[in-house]
Amino acid sequence: MSFYYRLGSIPQKRHTVFKKPDGSLYHEQLFGTEGFSGVSSLLYHMQPPTRIKEMLDAYDVSPKVAVEKNMQSRKFIGYNVPQKDDFLESRTTLMFNNDVHMGVAAPRKSMTDYFYKNGEADELLFIHKGTGTLKTQMGNIPFEYGDYLVIPRGTIYQMEFDTEDNRLLVIESFSPIYPPKRYINSFGQYLEHSPYCERDIKLPQDLEAHDEEGDFLIKIKKQGMIHQMVYASHPFDVVGWDGCNYPYGFSIHNFEPITGRIHQPPPVHQTFEGHNFVVCSFCPRLYDYHPEAIPAPYNHSNIDSDEVLYYVDGDFMSRNDIDAGYFTLHPGGIPHGPHPGAVERSIGKKETGELAVMVDPFHPFKLTQAAMEIEKEDYYKSWYNH
Secondary structure: OOOEEOOOOOOOOOOOOOOOOOEEEOEEEEEEEEOOOOOOOEEEOOOOOEEEEEEOOEEEEEOOEEEOOOOOOEEEEHHHOOOOOHHHHOOOEEEOOOOEEEEEEEEEOOOOOEEEEOOOEHHHHHEEOOOEEEEOOOOOEEEOEEEEEEEEOEEEEEEEOOOOOOOEEEEEEEOOOEEOHHHHHOOOOOOOOOOOOHEEEEEEOOOOOOOOOOEEEEEEEEOOHHHHHHHHOOOOOOOEEEEEOEEEEEEEHOOOOOOOOOOOOOHHHHHEOOOOOOEEEOOEOOOOOOOOOOOOOOOOOOOOOOEEEEEEOOOOOOOOOOOOEEEEEOOOOOEOOOOOOHHHHHHOOOOEEEEEEEEOOOOEEEEEEHOOOOEOOOOHHHOOOO
């Protein structure tokens, strides 16, 4: 995150003696990114965060490629990915490259018998269905429909769900996920033209410090494998921390769309960015107000990036035959635009209620076997067959 935050008890100076009530020391941990040059926080544990008791078998979760080099516009029905009880087992990667993986999750149950950590990727979870609490060693964040949860790599967490009907969009970034640089000044503050600001951020609260010893299973994802480690003490034993590296939430409903007299290009919807990709939010907004404006987007060429839209809610005015939970993929190298009839339908309209998340990777996506199993065929013909 771009700004400083603190929670719980910390010493007055970093890297100095910090004693427990019994006179023994708390254990300091630097939780940082990009070596020692990125954002970081200092965490203070009751027990050393290094107490691995046992290593269990690792298992492979790397995505299986079905289409290596895609040059076809495609549509996928995300809700056709079956629900599973376990959070990790329900996670299904649909498309990926070396910078970012994208998929869905449909868990029925909360994580109660293990903890999870992504050891190499920041995670961006978008809550499409469900409510609950993201529980981490740095505090808890309640979540609901429309929330983005930004979880820096190395964060140990559990997802606690209130119901069994949960649907999530899952994005894994092999670089840190940040707000767009053009929204932030040199001091780390959101600028006035930013479509959201510090007030909109859901910060960790209710720091739970568990001073417990026993067998605590942590599943760690790295290099396409889930490594299973048994820790000797509870991973949520942090009594305090401060810094700029921490999980947080942001509701898509608090994104304030930028509009104009004529159609604005997709970068005005940008919400997050990583290395070689951006994430955008398409939200309910007033349409363009030039008297002869065409609100529907113009045809445009995806030369530099693929474009993936995940449809959340409402009537997406530029597309026909779209429902909640659908994905569309428009690959780089060919133009795409509104479906037949969409331009004419948009003229004279005053507003839209659409809600969608867009990911633009700057290197092509490979498609997994799981994606091909939920594809609705012949989407590429939908501009011709009308």
